Structures are given as structure tokens and as C-alpha cells.
Amino acid sequence: MSERYDLLLQGGTLVTPNGREQADLGLRQGRIAAIGDLKPAQAAERIDCRGLTLLPGVIDSQVHFREPGLEHKEDLESGTRAAALGGVTALFEMPNTNPSTLTAADLEAKFERARERAWVDHAFYIGAAAENLEELATLERLPGCAGIKVFMGSSTGSLLVDDETLLAEVLRRGRRRVSVHAEDETRLRQRLSLIEEGAGPEQHPHWRDAETARLATERLLRLAREARRRVHVLHVTTAEELPLLADAREIATCEVTPQHLTLEAPDCYERLGSLAQMNPPIREARHRAALWEGVRQGLFDVLGSDHAPHTLAEKQGQYPRTPSGMPGVQTLLPLMLDHVAAGRLTLERLVDLTAHGPQRVFGLLGKGRLALGYDADITVVDLEAKREITGSWLASKCGWSPFEGLQVTGWPVMTVIRGEVVMREDELQGPPRGRPLRFQEGD
Numbered sequence: 001m002s003e004r005y006d007l008l009l010q011g012g013t014l015v016t017p018n019g020r021e022q023a024d025l026g027l028r029q030g031r032i033a034a035i036g037d038l039k040p041a042q043a044a045e046r047i048d049c050r051g052l053t054l055l056p057g058v059i060d061s062q063v064h065f066r067e068p069g070l071e072h073k074e075d076l077e078s079g080t081r082a083a084a085l086g087g088v089t090a091l092f093e094m095p096n097t098n099p100s101t102l103t104a105a106d107l108e109a110k111f112e113r114a115r116e117r118a119w120v121d122h123a124f125y126i127g128a129a130a131e132n133l134e135e136l137a138t139l140e141r142l143p144g145c146a147g148i149k150v151f152m153g154s155s156t157g158s159l160l161v162d163d164e165t166l167l168a169e170v171l172r173r174g175r176r177r178v179s180v181h182a183e184d185e186t187r188l189r190q191r192l193s194l195i196e197e198g199a200g201p202e203q204h205p206h207w208r209d210a211e212t213a214r215l216a217t218e219r220l221l222r223l224a225r226e227a228r229r230r231v232h233v234l235h236v237t238t239a240e241e242l243p244l245l246a247d248a249r250e251i252a253t254c255e256v257t258p259q260h261l262t263l264e265a266p267d268c269y270e271r272l273g274s275l276a277q278m279n280p281p282i283r284e285a286r287h288r289a290a291l292w293e294g295v296r297q298g299l300f301d302v303l304g305s306d307h308a309p310h311t312l313a314e315k316q317g318q319y320p321r322t323p324s325g326m327p328g329v330q331t332l333l334p335l336m337l338d339h340v341a342a343g344r345l346t347l348e349r350l351v352d353l354t355a356h357g358p359q360r361v362f363g364l365l366g367k368g369r370l371a372l373g374y375d376a377d378i379t380v381v382d383l384e385a386k387r388e389i390t391g392s393w394l395a396s397k398c399g400w401s402p403f404e405g406l407q408v409t410g411w412p413v414m415t416v417i418r419g420e421v422v423m424r425e426d427e428l429q430g431p432p433r434g435r436p437l438r439f440q441e442g443d
Contacts (some may be wrong), residue, residue, distance in 0.1 A: 003035060004042040006419055008174045009378065012049030012090040015056070015351050016370045026052060027376040030418035035372065047421075049380060052413065053347070056355035056370050057089030057377025061362065062179075062234055062304035063329050064101070067113060070099025074309045074397045076110075079329065080119040080434055082307075084423045086330035087379040087412025089120055090367055090437055092146040095127030100159050102132045107142055111436060118423060118434030120415075121367075121377070125179065127159045128170045137174035142434035146362065147176045152216045153183030153208075153279065157279065162183065164219065171227035176441045177253070177361065178224075180230045182216035182241075183208060183280055192320070201319045202269035205281040210238040213280050217241045221248045232361060235260065235306050237280040241291035246299055253301040253361045256291055256353075259328060263402070264288045274315045274322040275402050277416040278308065295353075297346055301361050303353035305332040309398035327396040331389060331403050337381060337410025347383075363440035378407035380414035393426065 005026040006209045026034035065079035095101035110124045123146035126139045136190025151159045169387045233254040245254050268276040308325025313325035366375040389403045415423035
């Protein structure tokens, strides 16, 4: 008797741990049950994937969805909808909401909000602060917790951890990898006075200069070594940080974002104004070139969008009072597929940054590979499709993207999560079915 599957994806090119291979994918009970020539098999549904490429489901390990407290910018439904439309199957959401995510009750409240509203699988970070210091080791192991997030530079409420003694104590509490926004707060405060009256966002990388990032990353790595604590440095932006991180591979992993690989100063500020403003900033060409070299050399472990939406009205204020951040979860994959088409990185390296890397760095269970027994999370892409990123396609509540109007080659055409088709040809297949993620080091 032939095997029977819930869904057969037939005739596509798969990117597996063995490389690229043309094969069928048989999905059963939410997992990958078979890879190979499955034409004789029976299936409840078959989808012809000839001419398409099947990637392990894209994992975006840094998004800010603003719920609770700032839902006019984004919420868990709209943010995860954007993710699914962009081919993202799982994500980690950050704690700088209002209120901040600091306690077990805060974490549970987020999962309650996400229930039956989240389109993709998800985890939430706990923020480190003085008031929850003693609980961090317990909090980081709660089900669905992505780990502890530290803001060394300015953030929401009490989430700022700029005191070295406090940061050292945070790193001593717990065992899981700590994710860190590394900017030196003291230098930021000192340099704010350099912003002239009437200055525009082109001053942003001057205020938050490369030394601001380097100082913080150097301090973090020193304290991490002393505490023997693994750390993950988010959105690295400078050439000066790369040798520090290369010398700290025993203790540190790191992330790069699509926008820092795609945009550069001063051009982005001239074209986009405050829409290009984010922390750490988009920097000049030498830094962008260094980041690409870091990608080629294998230094970066993870690609994260740092999706951080604000409304156009908020962005149109007077710098430096304009908020920093831009949407990005929906455009992460189209941008990077376009870089693949242009020859800047291989498809295999993109899969390493968006699936194998997040699974490895954060210890995700059942995610990140096209392999037997893994969750059937699959991002199906058309590598030859030529499309334009348009406002009508964007799902984020903020209603804009710095990449609107950009012509790209390569496009997500189907998002499959645990064997269920969630998006096909730019249309969501409801209802939302996202579930909490599971981690090796969680309870």
C-alpha cells in the first residue's frame, strides 16, 4: 500500500541541509514525513511546485509589533499578517511595548492576545530591567519565551540597562543566550548636543556614530566573558564591531538586517528623510561594504528585520524628536532574494541566515530545516518573479515602507506553517493558526 500524506508539494527545488535537490515533499500531521519521488503516494491535497524553490520556513528573530499600548502603529494580528504575506513562518517579538514585557503575567498576556489572531508561530522576549533582575533566570525559561532582551541604548520605560554594574548582574542571572541592542548611552547623551537646531535626519549617523556602537559592543563582550554568558548582538552596523565579534565567537553570535545591507548614507536620508531613521543608524558605504564582507565571511549568524513601525504622521515631525524605526518583516525576504538574484549572496547562505542560523543560535525545537520529522514550515519562492514592492501589498498598520516602489527579482508565493497553507499568491488562507514556539532550554 502506498503512503498517504495530508499535503504533497511536488516537483519543486528544495534547499535542504544537503544543498539543492529536486524532489517532492510529503507532509503529514504538521511535519515533514518524506522527501523524494512521491508521485505514487496518495494525498488529501497536491500542489504543483514545478519551477518554484522550497526553503525552510523563514524565521525573523527581531520584530516590534507594538501590542499592548501602541496598537495605532501595529498589533499582533496586522504584524503577523505582514509576516505571512512576506513568507515568514515564525518570529520573536520584542518587549518594549506599553507596558513593557517584564513579568510572567506580561508574557502570558501577550500569548492571550496572540491566540487565534497570530498568523505565524511566535515567541516573546522578556525585557531586562532593575525591577525584574532577581527573576530573570526563571523568566527566561517560561514556555514560549525567546530569552532576555537588553537595551544598552535608550528605549521604552525602565528597559534601559546602561549601568555597567546592572548589566553585569543581568548577565549573571540565567543561562540562555541574551539578545542585546548595543549602543553606548553615555556617549549618546553627550553627542545629542551636536545636533544643530533645524538639523535633519541626515545627522542621525553623526549623533549615533560608529564609536557609540563599538564602545557598547566592546563592553558587552568583556562582561559576557567575565560572566561566561552567551550573548547575541542585534543589528550590527559598523565595520569597527566586526573584528571584535570575530574574536568572540566562543561567547557571541550576531545579527545583520536587510536595511543595513540595502541602504546607505547619505543617499537614503536625501531620498527618504526620517523614514530612513532607525537605531542603530543606516551608515555610509564603507560600513555597508563591511557588513556584506561579514556575510560572505560567515560572521553573521542571523538575519532579522528589526520591524519597528511608526505612523507617517509621527515620522513627519522635527528631527531628532522623530521616532526611530521602520517596518521590515514583510519585505525581508523579497529584498534578500533580490540580493541573491544580483549575486551578492547565495541562496544557501540566505537559508543559513533565515532558518538554520536562528534554529542553531536560539535552540528552536522542530524548526528551521527541510528534514524528516521537522515541522512542515516551508517558504515557497519564485526566484525568477519580477515584482514591485507596492503600498497595496503591504499589511503593516503604519502603511508605508522605505522600499515602496523598489523593483525586485524573487518573491514569496506560498507560506506553509506546520503543514497548513497560510498564504498563497499574495492571499492569506485563514483563519490565523499561529502557535507559541518551543525552545531546547525552555520549560
